[in-house]
Amino acid sequence: MQNITAEALKARLDAGEELILVDVREPHERAEFNIGGIHVPLGQIQMMQIDELEGLEDKEVIVYCRSGNRSGQAAMSLETQGFSNVVNLAGGMLKWREIYG
Template sequence: MNTITVQDLKKRIDSGEKINLVDVREPAEYDEYNIGGKLVPLGKIQDMDAEELEPLKEEEVIIHCRSGKRSASACLLLDSMGFKNTVNVEGGILAWQDAFGA
């Protein structure tokens, strides 16, 4: 698992780079505020129910949550499932909102 800051993530998004961004929060959190990632709640990954992410096993997968803790867990779980390049967003949505507003 690697890490990325919200500033570096925003630069990559703003540049138009194609990134695989996954949000592991719950649906209600996602509905309240999101930055466009694919919603795959941590519970699904914990249940080894991550088929929708399988095509990304060999690619970089950037994972975020509210604060960075659930996404770190998701990265470790996905690493154990054979994912080659998981990246945790440091500070999660809270850091994003601090840096760029809601």
């Protein structure tokens, strides 16, 4: 599993890159604040209920959560399910909001 910093991710988003973002938080957390992407809570990933990500196994998939812990778990789970390029947002939304408000 690779990590990406909030700064590096923001730079890529600002440059207009088409990124596959996956938010693994619970719905109420996502409703409070998110940076977009596909919403697949961690439990669904761990139970292999990830139809939303079908066909993305060879693409770069960037996962994020509140602090980076759940997305780290999600990244490891996705790797065991055959995803070859999973990236975890280090520090999650806490770090993002600390830097960008």
